[in-house]
Amino acid sequence: MATLKAVRGTRDLLPPETELWNRIEATARRVFARYNFGEIRTPIFEDTALFARSVGEETDIVSKEMYTWEDRARAQSEKAQSLTLRPENTAGVVRAYIEHKLGESGQLQKLYYIGPQFRRERPQKGRYRQFWQIGAEAIGPPSSGSESPLRDAEVLEMLATLLDELGIKGWTLELNSVGSSADRARYNEVLRTALVSVAPKMCVDCQRRAVTNPLRVLDCKVPEDQPLIESLPKIGDSLGAEAKEHFAAVVAALDSAGVPYILNHRLVRGLDYYTRTTFEFTHGGLGAQNALLGGGRYDGLSEALGGPRAPGIGFAMGLDRLVLTLQAGDLNQESAPPQVALDAYIAPLGENLNAAALTLARELRRAGFNVELGDGSFRLKKSFEAADKIARRIVILGEDELQSGILTVKDFTRGTQTKVPRAELAAFLATAAGE
RNA sequence: GCGGCUGUAGUUCAGAGGCAGAACGCCUGACUGUGGCUCAGGAUGUCGUGGGUUCGAUCCCCACCAGCCGCCCCA
Known part of the structure; x- marks a missing residue:
């Protein structure tokens, strides 16, 4: 009889490695508590429509990476339902925010989560089909200050502190604003138009992207394309006055707090719900999967899910990638993980x-x-x-x-x-x- | 989903169309109530899985599975 194995892209975490996982999670909980974030735990599977409406029907995540199945009716009184293992956790948090009317308290909701997510991608180092994310969301009615650039800056400052306390050396914060959803849509068309004449001179991937998803051209890594990309219109020039002002305030607050960052006008993110501030913390040594965490503002997400107006900002960090980064650092320092001896x-x-x-x-x-x-x-x-x-x-x-x-x-x-x-x-x- | 590399002992890895190897780890003893060091012995195993070629395949061929690298995408 064939022996059974963990399925592709999943793995067992064993001692002593789990000790490191627990240490990271404990550090995250400690830091979050200092910023008044409380823990939320949402279900691992949700109605498929939740992800289609939040992450976006056309994204790779929704269109080809979700574990979706038909949950059959088991009685006349039941009806069949399409369910999906969560590919990310922001949608679930916002769904819970709406369902429990958390906005009615009038208070800003600061929620964090730690848990497994599922995407059916080709596995690689730092990329698994069941992977773990630590994330947090600050969301609430506009009157709670949820829209304030201060919230963006506070979240970014918290992340810088968290990475420092985890002992992650050499991270880089990349920052950008993609504007309101209207700004973003406008820029998409500006870019598409500009690419009509430029794309034929670019790599084959970019020629395809120019048609299917112009924003992705900005991510191209082919050296020959770089001058062409730099010559394209920048998203900053398509932002409305409000978005520009908001972003300037975020940047000013970071400067004041002394959080280092670099502005990257080419940073665009893959989930449809992002608006205005977007960011990524990256780290060399993770190969192609160099993003430790990513996030941004999602001012229209609640409404898109049928909820009240509830601007918010959040992030998700790849726990698996944090572990890899810390383990690689230990090897460099030749400091064997000090196994705590029994008494x-x-x-x-x-x-x-x-x-x-x-x-x-x-x-x-x-x-x-x-x-x-x-x-x-x-x-x-x-x-x-x-x-x-x-x-x-x-x-x-x-x-x-x-x-x-x-x-x-x-x-x-x-x-x-x-x-x-x-x-x-x-x-x-x-x-x-x-x- | 596409392209490439890899898969041999618990672990890290050699190997050659003809008996399956090393180091570390493990077990036993030297040492009956004293570890580390040493010495002497011992066991490691469907050679990823299934087919094919061959007198004979762990080695060559094919398929599949898994991991890694790149693409894609993202955390």
Whole structure:
């Protein structure tokens, strides 16, 4: 019988790597809390229409990368429904915002999420079919200040802080404004028109993009095309006065706060709902998947989903890519991830001592120590070998120790061996640990 | 979805149309209640899966699966 494997583009995360994942998530939660973001957890699958209406019918994500299936009716009273594994989480958050009338509080809603997303792409390093995103959204009625450029700047400043606290070195913040949806549509036509004469001189990919999706021409990496792209109209020139002013205020706030960024007038994003401020944090060393996170403002999204006016700004960061970046950094620094050793390894000398050993382990564990429990069938030598690999100390529990109530404790890092009365063991471990 | 490279022990990797290899790790002993160092021994395995060519295929051919690189796209 064929053995079963994790399906293409999915993978198991195992210790000790999961320790790094947990550390990243804990850091994110800590930072978000300082900015008054609270956690939201939305379902992993949603009505397919949610993504079609938010991300955009014509985007690659919706048109060819979603895991969609027909959820059959199981009774007369039910009706069939098209469901989709979420390819991103902003749509779900905004849907929840509308459904629970969060805007009625009048307060700005600051929500973050951590969870798996699904896209049926060709897997590569840093690109998986089930991947993890950490994201946040600041959304609310205009009267809550949700539209303020301050919100954009605050989110960007928070991200810079988060990446710094995660220990990610050498990130770059790229920033742009794509204007209102009207501005964006206007620019799309300006660009399409300009490309009519320019595109024939460009690479084949660009010739195709010029027709199907002009904005994507700006992403072209072919060296020969670069001068031609620079000669094309810039989106900044198509922005309305309001969008220009908004963007200038975002930039001014970042300057004041000392957050470094570069303006990239060619930064356009793939999801239809983005308006005005858009951004990406990138990092070299991730190969073709160099975006650590991306995001932007989505001022019309709530209305597009049938909700009230609720401008917002948010981002999603690729947790898998953060892990890769941090792991690569560790290798460069030759600093092996310091495996936190257990406080003690308890070694019963004989199977008749197993029960007593479990009791001792229970006491220590309840006192807050990290303890591994050996087996009495092990020879002492094997217990030492096993203990030395994972614990700072071995606690020997033989007949002598059981009778006398005096345990033998050997500290591997110091090479010292001590007799400790059982009642004082916890205190002994605590003291020694603090030194 | 397209193009290219790769797939051999738990891990990292050699290998050659004719007995399946190394290092590290693992197990046993030297050492009966003392690890690390050393020494002596031992087990690693559907050679990614399925077909084909051949006296014989892990090696050559085809298909499939998976990973990686690029495109595409995005986090």
